[in-house]
Amino acid sequence: MPSQSVAIIGASGYVGAELSRLVQQHSALSLLGCYVSEHSSDAGTLLSDLYPQYGHCLKISLQGLSDKEKLSIKRQADTVFLCTDHGVSVALAPEFLEAGLKVIDLSGGFRLDAVEDYPTFYGFEHKQARWLQQAAYGLAEWYPHEIATAQLVAVPGCYPTASLMALLPLKQSGLLNNNKVIINAVSGVTGAGRKASLVTHGAELSLQAYGLFGHRHTPEIAQQLQHDVLFTPHLAQFPRGILATVYADLNPGVSDKELDNAYQCYAEQPLVRCDKRARPAIKDVVQQPFVDIGWHRQGNQLIVLSAIDNLLKGAASQAIQCINLQLGLPIEEGLL
Numbered sequence: 001m002p003s004q005s006v007a008i009i010g011a012s013g014y015v016g017a018e019l020s021r022l023v024q025q026h027s028a029l030s031l032l033g034c035y036v037s038e039h040s041s042d043a044g045t046l047l048s049d050l051y052p053q054y055g056h057c058l059k060i061s062l063q064g065l066s067d068k069e070k071l072s073i074k075r076q077a078d079t080v081f082l083c084t085d086h087g088v089s090v091a092l093a094p095e096f097l098e099a100g101l102k103v104i105d106l107s108g109g110f111r112l113d114a115v116e117d118y119p120t121f122y123g124f125e126h127k128q129a130r131w132l133q134q135a136a137y138g139l140a141e142w143y144p145h146e147i148a149t150a151q152l153v154a155v156p157g158c159y160p161t162a163s164l165m166a167l168l169p170l171k172q173s174g175l176l177n178n179n180k181v182i183i184n185a186v187s188g189v190t191g192a193g194r195k196a197s198l199v200t201h202g203a204e205l206s207l208q209a210y211g212l213f214g215h216r217h218t219p220e221i222a223q224q225l226q227h228d229v230l231f232t233p234h235l236a237q238f239p240r241g242i243l244a245t246v247y248a249d250l251n252p253g254v255s256d257k258e259l260d261n262a263y264q265c266y267a268e269q270p271l272v273r274c275d276k277r278a279r280p281a282i283k284d285v286v287q288q289p290f291v292d293i294g295w296h297r298q299g300n301q302l303i304v305l306s307a308i309d310n311l312l313k314g315a316a317s318q319a320i321q322c323i324n325l326q327l328g329l330p331i332e333e334g335l336l
């Protein structure tokens with residue numbers, strides 16, 4: 001089996017910790033180091049002290065990302081995973097790419113095609129148009145060849161993963177009519193990251209929509225689907241998981257058989273669980289690398305339901321799927 005040395009930057013965050021665990025249990029990956037920002041208060045702390053549930057596998061000391069550490073990563077790592085905020089990823093990725101390393105970025109820093117969309121949806125000017133153009137979109141079941149050969153992979157957002165896995169079979173099969181697709185999705189609170197904020201404060205949490213009309217995942221979903229979407233995220237009071245409820249209109253005359261056939265594209269995919277009558281539940285995907293999909297129709301109106309763990313299929317386990325594709329390994333290696 002091929003062996004890759006990997007570095008994880010942003011390892012103390014919710015996504016970084018899950019990814020560190022998955023790398024540790026993957027027989028083709030060796031973990032060079034787990035990094036936080038240079039002056040982080042967590043530098044020197046054991047990752048297992050932050051996440052005692054992973055005490056058996058994450059007794060790894062977090063290191064501040066100093067110039068010295070960056071140099072050592074450039075010398076010794078094959079792949080760098082960035083589990084950092086969008087702006088941090090955009091600043092860090094070119095350094096490692098230009099040193100010849102592969103970068104798998106879990107932020108939104110390299111997901112949108114148009115550099116002009118970054119000020120609007122991310123609030124910063126994107127100065128890395130060349131790398132943006134070269135990034136493969138890391139939706140593993142849909143772009144395996146692009147991911148396999150890319151030096152830079154932009155792992156999709158959690159909401160886009162749930163939404164696109166539900167919708168792309170319909171789009172690919174030409175079953176969607178031209179009406180806007182509506183997506184209502186509910187996320188657990190780990191979706192907002194580990195840093196404390198009033199929005200994620202326990203006493204403030206209930207169930208509430210946010211990001212109306214302007215959430216950054218709207219252009220990401222529309223770009224990949226090549227279809228207009230109205231996406232509304234909701235934050236709820238549970239720790240992890242996303243349920244997307246997708247409303248779409250089918251073209252006139254689409255039969256049940258054509259609809260079911262569209263989802264046959266996942267028949268050989270080990271991490272996609274499809275059942276046309278299912279109403280997927282978050283409890284069944286939490287701590288799992290799967291996406292669960294169910295679909296229901298009344299005439300030409302279709303409702304597709306899609307559930308994932310935001311930290312796994314929505315981030316860390318999808319990143320592992322991407323590196324598996326790059327190493328020529330089965331897509332589910334180290335995940336089941």
Ligand SMILES: NC(=O)C1=CN([C@@H]2O[C@H](COP(=O)(O)OP(=O)(O)OC[C@H]3O[C@@H](n4cnc5c(N)ncnc54)[C@H](OP(=O)(O)O)[C@@H]3O)[C@@H](O)[C@H]2O)C=CC1
Nearest residue numbers: 010012013014015036037040083084107191193194310315
């Ligand atoms: N949470 C989720 O469900 C999902 C998140 N994502 C994306 O993944 C990324 C990480 O998310 P999440 O884990 O939730 O975020 P967290 O806020 O939980 O973690 C962020 C991590 O980045 C580190 N960090 C911050 N600044 C720097 C820096 N300059 N250099 C190196 N490390 C730094 C933090 O440590 P410290 O501050 O101590 O340095 C921490 O380890 C984000 O881009 C997010 O949008 C994608 C899909 C799903």
Ligand SMILES: CC(=O)N[C@@H](CCC(=O)OP(=O)(O)O)C(=O)O
Nearest residue numbers: 106107108157158159187191192
């Ligand atoms: C609940 C919550 O706050 N969720 C985050 C999305 C998390 C995520 O997936 O971020 P990226 O995909 O963009 O990296 C949000 O809406 O900003």
